[in-house]
Amino acid sequence: MKPTPTFCKTDYQFLRELIVKSKNSTNAKEANQLSQELDRAIISKESELDNSIVKINSYVTIEDVKAKKQMKIQIVLPSFADVKQSKISILAPLSVAIIGFKENDEVDWELPAGIKTLKIVAVNTISESNS
Numbered sequence: 001m002k003p004t005p006t007f008c009k010t011d012y013q014f015l016r017e018l019i020v021k022s023k024n025s026t027n028a029k030e031a032n033q034l035s036q037e038l039d040r041a042i043i044s045k046e047s048e049l050d051n052s053i054v055k056i057n058s059y060v061t062i063e064d065v066k067a068k069k070q071m072k073i074q075i076v077l078p079s080f081a082d083v084k085q086s087k088i089s090i091l092a093p094l095s096v097a098i099i100g101f102k103e104n105d106e107v108d109w110e111l112p113a114g115i116k117t118l119k120i121v122a123v124n125t126i127s128e129s130n131s
Helices: 009-022 028-039 093-098
Strands: 006-008 042-044 058-064 067-078 087-089 106-111 114-125
Touching: 006 009, 009 028, 009 042, 028 093, 067 093, 087 093, 087 106, 093 106, 093 114
Parallel strands: 006 042, 067 087
Antiparallel strands: 058 067, 058 114, 106 114
16 A cells, blocks of 8 residues: 655645646646645645655655665756756656655656656755755
8 A cells, every 4th residue: 555645735735836837738647646646645734744754855765676776866846857967856757756755655656667666765855044
């Protein structure tokens, strides 16, 4: 069974707005998947949100469970996405697969070649004041 994603109210509302704006774009499928995740999400106060939860601007280390390969990414807004710097848009399939989940959660990521199981190994959230 898939874990339940958790979002703070700010991210939740922001993502809902982003989904509405993305309905007609090339990311419509991802926007729909993200919307489904938001529909079943737990919404908590910013101050009560666990630091190990993946959110916008989080640096995340994920592991392909089968291949035992790790990669580090940062989840960013679509306008800041840059694959060369491992900055992945929140609307990219990989981000949609892990946003709202926490360290040690395993999630399935749908790829054209099939489904991969990813484990969230580490989450670092850098606040605006530190960056």
